[in-house]
Amino acid sequence: MATIPVETGFIIAGLLFLLGLIGVLVRRNIIYILLAIEIMLNAAGLAFVVAGAHWEQPDGQVMYFFVLTMAAAEVAVGLSLVLQMYHKFNTLDANLINRMRG
Amino acid sequence: MTAIFYISAAIAVVATFLTITRVNVVHSLLYFICSLLATGVMFFVLGATFVAALVVIINAGAIMVLFVFVIMMLNVGPQSADQERARLRPHVWIGPGLLSLLLLIELVYSLGRYHTGVTSGQTVGPQQVGTALFGPYLLAVELASMLLLAGLLGAYHLGRGVMTFMDRKP
Incomplete structure (x- = not known):
């Protein structure tokens, strides 16, 4: 198995997290915003797993398990909100919601 | 094995970048699934085998299928891609991009001052994870x-x- 510097793993996780952050800030389609939130959650989980691999403890993987549970619940509720939004406003654009008596 | 880690890290970063820049939402989803699979390879190489299986089954399997179902139900047409393309001009992304780049530089600088060591390379298997859970x-x-x-x-x-x-x- 690979032995990599811990800082390198954290930098990769930070890079992925910032890409997700740029996605949330730039895109206005609500599905892209949900995807970018998924990217950020996954990057945070990667940092946990790298730290767990450094100390050779299972706690990092346990934390990733909880992040995954939270992501699943968040996506289920978020996507049903997207369906409701499309039902009411017939658009996926997050900017248009407040213009239509939202 | 170290080379495999770096290659899959590069794949993950490139696929994530393509995820947030595509205008067709199905293309974005496929790139994101690619990024998740690369993350799974990284987990496996780091010795976290249980989480590597979990990310393939639950994240790339179940959660992404949910996204695909919703996109199929919403039935977004080609006009959506045109709208996205019109919104993705440089004056939209240059501000958040530059600020995030500054944050990344700060992160790399502050992490570069430490030398914590390397990851152990030992496999922490499903049994240990289950006992902890x-x-x-x-x-x-x-x-x-x-x-x-x-x-x-x-x-x-x-x-x-x-x-x-x-x-x-x-």
């Missing part, structure tokens, strides 16, 4: 199950009135 983390596992129940009920309640509307649409 149902030992010291038992209360958190119960709370996670309640969170999933709340998510299920919330999704059911919010998605209830939508199906009839979808049938009416041509």
